[in-house]
Amino acid sequence: MKKEFSTIGKHIIREDGWEKVTGQAKYGDDFNFPNQLFGVPVRVPAVHAKINHIDYSEIISDPDLIAVCNCSDIPGSAKIGPIRKDQPIFCSERVVTSGDVLSLLVGPSREKLLQLREHIRIDYEPLPILSDPSKALEDDAVLIHPEFKTNLIVHYPLRKGDIEKGFQQSDEVIEQTYTTQCIEHAYVEPEVVIAIPMGKHKGIKIIGSIQNPYTARRIVASVLNWPLTKVRIIQAELGGSFGGKDDTMNILAARAAMAALKTGRPVKICYDREDSILESYKRHPYVMHYKVGFSRNGKIRAMKIDILADGGGYASMSPFVTWRSVVQATGPYEIDHVWTDVRAVYTNNPYTGAMRGFGSPQPIFANESLMDEIAIRTNKTPDEVRRINALRQNSITASGQKLTSHDVNLVTVLDRAVEETGFSKKWRSNHTASCGPHTLSTGSEGNGDDASKLILKENDFIASSDLFKKGIGLAVSYRGCSLGAEGVDAAAAYLSVQPDGSAYLVSGLAENGQGLRTTFSMIAAEVLGLSVADIYYLEQDTGVIPDSGPTVASRSTLMGGAAVKEAAEIVRKRLEKVLMDHWNTTGAAEFNFSDHHVYATGPPNQRIRFPELCEMAFQKGISLAALGWYAGPRVDWDEETGQGPAYFTYVYGCQVAEVRVNIGTGEVYVDRIVAVHDPGKVLNLLGAHGQVFGGVTQGAGYGLWEQINSLSGQIQELNFDQYLIPTSNDIGEIVPIFIEGRDKYGPWGAKSLGEPTLELTAAAIANAVRNATGRRFFNLPLNLEEIMLGRKLINKTAMRGSHV
Amino acid sequence: MKFSTIKFELNGKPVEIEVPPAMRLLDILRETFKLTGTKEGCGIGECGACTVLLNGQAVASCLLLAGQLEGTKITTIEGLVHDERMNLLQRNFLECGAVQCGFCTPGMLLSAYALLQKDARPTTDDIKNAIAGNLCRCTGYKQIIQAIQKSTESLSDPDQ
């Protein structure tokens, strides 16, 4: 019998909504404490430099400066990092990126500190700058971290089958290089943290815009050389994160903690947008070489992939990000012979780390562009060629994993999207009508030597009816859920039902704006037959609930949700036991918890109000508090061959983009995106729609406009006047459609959605632009110059916007 | 530093402050009056998180200086807690899922409110234009536009 849900899958309003719409919600910068000081970072105007001496003499006795914190104040770890401890809390001898910080000025007025900062004299020697990742592994490349003797951060090989044999079996081979750009998370709230000293025995309390409180705690404790218990992290309301408030925040938390302990007063570090873009990590730019062999019938025989990721100045999450890339780089296709190498390297560019998508949007852009080219070469439509190669039930992935335990819905999502958009017919008709961007008869780059060439000829004009070319394109993906063989995967939730039937809930995963508190409250409410309003979600505090790992990898619903369900079921079992005694039923009795009542479904056919039952349990001394714990099943990976069951389950998606391209200017207009996803069971429909709208819009920004140019390591776009994210006017219709595949993992089979929504959009748009113009573009973003000229125009000298 | 005395109306009440004339309205609100519903996202007039109403118009409070405030009427999100039109927008924002992290929300609501004060029956394009200066990184705007649309429908003609 199909279970009827009363809360799950319904239209439920955010638990924290009213505070947010009335301006009452407290974000990091909305907290202030008596006696509070501010901390302001000191940087050197260089990208790669040796620091000889820092002279504070002009400001050191100024009453507006209470303290200067630097690396000599660190009692514990001076360098940190999730895998490689290569990132200093404060730099001392060298800086390797433009965001690096030497020290923190601490005083009562942030404004005054900014003025004082101008009077610090730093004696430094510039070192050669490595900004091109493809040169990082050359013999004479400057070493970013000489102690590692190479700029290689990590190398993942994946070997399946016999690659040479695969190419021999192929009728045709395509070889191509794709590149993607560096981008910024651009959460609207910049970073904020406040550290409050709590006295000798209580340690320190830290409040901030912290995405992963447990990671922050571990870092702060190791920097202070303290036990974990003495560092309590409380998450403020988070103004967006998208993977971005992790490493940066951990370091800021450590700096604030040091300053607070040094001065004995609360210290707030509050970044402005320029600080934020300058110092925070970014999405990895990738250079991707793909070689694919296929038969005339469209079946892929072999794929050889070589990916280079720019890790920037620090390793950060590069080893994890690129690991996801190596697992998923072929795309969701069954290919017998695969040979993949993914490397991440150090450069002097801004360091790169976690960002929504996490190593998937880049290879998806490449492999999905390639799939369309195979379709064109084999005279098929893009959906046909994908159906021929798609992963299906019991297929074997590139890492040799057999997909058995869940519905492999790739073809289902593809078919649904194709049907919804009338894809094939539109694609064919655009394909026949397509033409390249408009080129002038004079040659578009006439230099004016011959004046007559500057006069436009009759056929240089485009009839307004020909100005816009329509295109449609699709992209599909599979995505491993949660951390996979990347790391320990377990999560906790604590539920405490009160004698009146209301309940406290908190989990070890964090609310980053995605709506986790609401979804988790829904899960508990569903199990106990309550409504979301009965659940009081407590604030995230590392002192209250066990470490549940980071809130990343779209894992919260799957892992944390399962822990909440577990906690609620423990309590429910205890209540059932109380009822069995009370109603004198046998062990076979079944109970239905709904509408604030509990019903015995068999004899004795009784019912009781939920609060009454809770009071009864309380009077009998039964605990109605429980800790739910959910550990992911075993996953495995062989580092040498890249083989193994990488993730315990997967989700599937297909997006279709319909665009118009102005062939006179190169502008791309996104008219409609249909996003069909199988995230497993949809728990919170309103939230799920929000994830799709937001993810697709971010994905379109990645595909069309967003770019951090770091010329010789210096970021050119330090604020929203230069770094352009989509506005309300930029994207047309977005249509979310869900296919709910079955899965034995996750609460009622609920899995992941946040990242899948973003990873496909740029690839779908690129294929639509190809369909409109008849030309393939190999580099993101697809901005005007890319479309008109097929290359990027980068102003190498002028300072723009906030630099001026 | 020189201080000036400035008188203006804040959320319906006359106020008088002694501040440096170059102090930003955003800081006056957040620091002097502890009205933290107004947020800072960029400081250069690009993101709209700091939007307030100046004589009924939506403006970026990070670009307004104390010296420009004399005699004006400033309204922040806190000033409209009991306003019917604002309450309707707030309810519809929640109903439609227009709030995720919520950092852009107060500014977004004020831009929407200013639009509806001026024109009770705006078109979808009017709505998009009215919030084009308010960046939201979470929602992709769709549910925000829908929420504003819904507020115009229930406001504009009770008989419909």
Ligand code: FES
């Ligand atoms: S802070 Fe004023 S517009 Fe961004």
Ligand code: FES
């Ligand atoms: S809801 Fe997060 S920026 Fe708009």
